Amino acid sequence: MARAPMDVRDMVAVATFDSYDGAERAVDSLSDSGFPVEKTKIVGVGLRLVEHVLGRLTYPRAAGMGAAAGAWFGLLFGVFVAVFTTSVWWWLTTILSALLWGAVAGAVFGLVAHAFTGGRRDFISSKQLLADRYEVLVDPVLAQRANEMLLTDRP
Structure with a gap:
């Protein structure tokens, strides 16, 4: 034991x-x-x-941050799916499409998430212990x- x-x-x-x-x-x-x-x-x-305050969180900044995170996720998903394609053209198209759709979805999610805060915590920060x-x-x-x-x- x-x-x-x-x-x-x-x-x-x-x-x-x-x-x-x-x-x-x-x-x-x-x-x-x-x-x-x-x-x-x-x-x-x-x-x-x-907590280090890095700046103000605005709607454009929330959308941009969401788009960046979504683009990374889309790129990862696109590469995974592209492995199963048979030509370079489809490989490239699959990756770029996934990246684009990931960025769009991330931007929308970033905007919606920021809107739901209702004006509370309108800043970006990093925390350190x-x-x-x-x-x-x-x-x-x-x-x-x-x-x-x-x-x-x-x-």
Whole structure:
């Protein structure tokens, strides 16, 4: 019977870093030294969600974004269907038709979706999850071994 993963509250912090890369390098170092890294976790502490506002979302922009997404889907569908065609002309026609119809359908969907927001959230943004610090946590039984391995690895 498989054992449930250990709760992070029961684990011990063996190292703290200002960046995720530092914590990742520490776990990689433990792995390279043969440490059972499946007993390790990287935990972000002091989390905050940062939303970067990129611009206003207008009907033309919603249509354009929908058309771009639809064109990609149409292209994928067109290539899949075109594999079963017998001539270069039909291959090209199938792909271009699917791309065009995907763009049209995507533009319509983008317009309708934007219209249904009713004026709420008329902006485009990207979200980023940030942490103040990153801790490398290990099973308490292995904490001393992990500390020793990390100390010998540091210059």
